[in-house]
Amino acid sequence: MSDPVTPATPTLAVRCSGITKHYGVGEAQVLALRGIDLDVRAGELLMLVGPSGCGKTTLISVIAGILDQDEGSCMLFGRDIKQFSQEERVSYRGKNIGFVFQSFNLIPTLTAAENVAIPLLINGMKMDAALVEARERLREVSLEGREESLPTQLSGGQQQRVAIARALVHKPKLVVCDEPTSALDGETGRKVMEVLKQLAVGSDRALVIVTHDSRIYDFADRIAHMEDGRIVSVDESH
Amino acid sequence: MFQIALKMLFGDRGKYFGIITGIALASLLMIQQPGILISIFSRTYSFISDVALPDIWVMDPMVKYVDDSQPMLDTELYRIRGVKGVEWAVPLYKGNQRVRLADGQLVGSNLLGLDDATLIGGPAVMLKGRLADLRLPDAVIVDEAGATGRLAKPATTPEGKPTPLQVGDILEINDKRALVVGIAQARATFQSQPIIYTTYTRATSFALSERKQLSYILVKAKSDESLQTVARRITHDTGMAARTAQEFKDMTFRYILNNTSILTNFGFVVVVGFIVGAAVTGQIFYNFTLDNLRYFAVFKAMGATDRMLRRMILLQALLVGFVGFGLGAGATALFAAATRGRAGLSMTLNWELLVGSGIAVALIVLFAALISVRKVLRLEPAVVFK
């Protein structure tokens, strides 16, 4: 299965071991993650697939540092961000994580360029400089000329490409995407994936995509299958 | 991120204008109502201000406020003149008399009888005629508000307008002829009755034969003693109440304050303005935050600190506060300008009112910001994937 030239211990972007997570209390308690062990290598595109409610979103929330697991550890590039102070963690996210959402989450009153500039502004860059960067990223996702458009003036595929530009603008080491193509038709979804794969994957950067859109499985380097809060198999090659 | 915060605010036109309007209305109520109140209160003693010359007012000890004149014996005047420290003392008649108009209608008016020799207590500004013309037979001077208002000659046709009273017109006071020889400007008074000036002697004859006619004795004190000292001495020597002009104003003001519900009524409107302003603005602002909660969560996930989010919301709140207050204060200033010098409704606009209402608006927007900040800071960033 494994490629003989791949080093035995490739640089790890994410190492999850024994992660559990529950929601609610008493009767209503749901065990969303029941002991997850998963590695994401730097430079790979890992897809997380599985039936609805199996815990995919919960898992990438933990990985992205926006949700605390109950037990187990999640190391990002060798560091356990659960051990960070609240402030350190917020700042770590701001510098190192990019987000892409199913429903885009672009701010409706801001132009495409302003939306893309947000991670840079959060990291303290001045508006003018941030907009220059943002326009550059928009060119890379083939949205030249649409920099000043409002989200409502763009198609779904265009909006998701703006969101991708926003997720990448501050050059994060890890990009997490929850169902990035589910709101798009097949053709548009594939185009968005092409852009994502081309721009987001680099030797020092990893991409984790949650999806149950089987039409895009072929973009994955590896596919982790989840069921009922567990990883049941990881397909190594494609 | 501050620019982003402002763009989020301006982008939501409906809510933005809603909040601004709410704050503008609250500011308007909170400036205008006390402004009108101050104006009304200053009218209670405007007559004392108009009679500028004397330092001390001597009156019957029973007098409670300026319009409550109780007659004294004419002989009191001579006793007062004999008190040490009194430079001069002149009589003043002040009473309500009914004036009969040409069509027979009776109009309650404030009749003022000025010292025959000096005419002290007369109007400061004559619009038509001369004050000295009061020495002509049957002469009276009418204030402008009265001449154009209640004392105006009724219209001859149903659609016609009343004709203002003019110099040369004849009035009837208690069946006695009165000839208008002048029109004067007087400060609007609390009761807003027409004011009719005449001489002391003629006033007592208009007022029919009452033995006691002397309402006030106006006193100028010699300059080598304090007004209070002279006033206390007058009281001690004659048993009459003697008050400096300022003391008499304060007493009149306090009497009206304590014996009417004006303060309560206006105070109520101000409190309602504040509460409605806070509730409406707080509510719309909070809704605005709720509408954007999803985006605040996205900012949080993307690394926005609590401090940054708090400042963004505070900036939004302060901005709507400034703009809303500016509009409200501006509208009030226009109202104040439009009603300046009017006999009817008018208001006073001073810096204390602006500072006070500014602080109230600041409290309103800080409250709005506070509830919104609480909501945003409690937000779990994990909701971004929901």
Ligand SMILES: Nc1ncnc2c1ncn2[C@@H]1O[C@H](COP(=O)(O)OP(=O)(O)OP(=O)(O)O)[C@@H](O)[C@H]1O
């Ligand atoms: N905030 C929450 N409170 C309570 N239960 C939750 C919460 N979020 C998720 N769950 C439950 O946890 C389980 C896993 O949810 P999760 O959203 O991770 O699933 P998912 O694999 O992303 O599903 P889908 O494909 O439908 O998005 C589900 O049973 C869900 O109902």
Ligand SMILES: [Mg+2]
């Ligand atoms: Mg999900």
